Amino acid sequence: MSTSEKIALIESCMDIEEGTLSLNDKLTDYEEWDSLTALSVFAAAEEKYDKMISGKAQEQVETVSDIVELLG
Numbered sequence: 001m002s003t004s005e006k007i008a009l010i011e012s013c014m015d016i017e018e019g020t021l022s023l024n025d026k027l028t029d030y031e032e033w034d035s036l037t038a039l040s041v042f043a044a045a046e047e048k049y050d051k052m053i054s055g056k057a058q059e060q061v062e063t064v065s066d067i068v069e070l071l072g
Contacts, residue, residue: 001049001071001072003023003068006067006068006071007021007022007023007064007068009041009044009045009048009071010041010064010067012044013037013040013041013044014030014032014033014037014041016030016032021064022064023063023064023065023068024063024064024065025063026062026063027061027062027063027064027067028062038058038061041067042058045071049071051070051071051072053070053071057070058070
């Protein structure tokens with residue numbers, strides 16, 4: 001999975017236009033980012049890419065880059 005595919009997954013879960021996010025963006029800067037969106041991102045990653053992210057790792061996510069790195 002490419003970086004752009006990972007970002008597109010995040011954008012889709014946030015229900016924002018593709019191409020909106022960049023790696024250095026802080027997720028809390030977007031009103032669309034909340035705990036339910038975070039759960040949605042990690043559930044989608046698990047379903048689509050069979051990638052399980054621990055709760056502890058999820059809590060430490062602050063930027064788009066953090067999620068991209070967790071997805072491997």
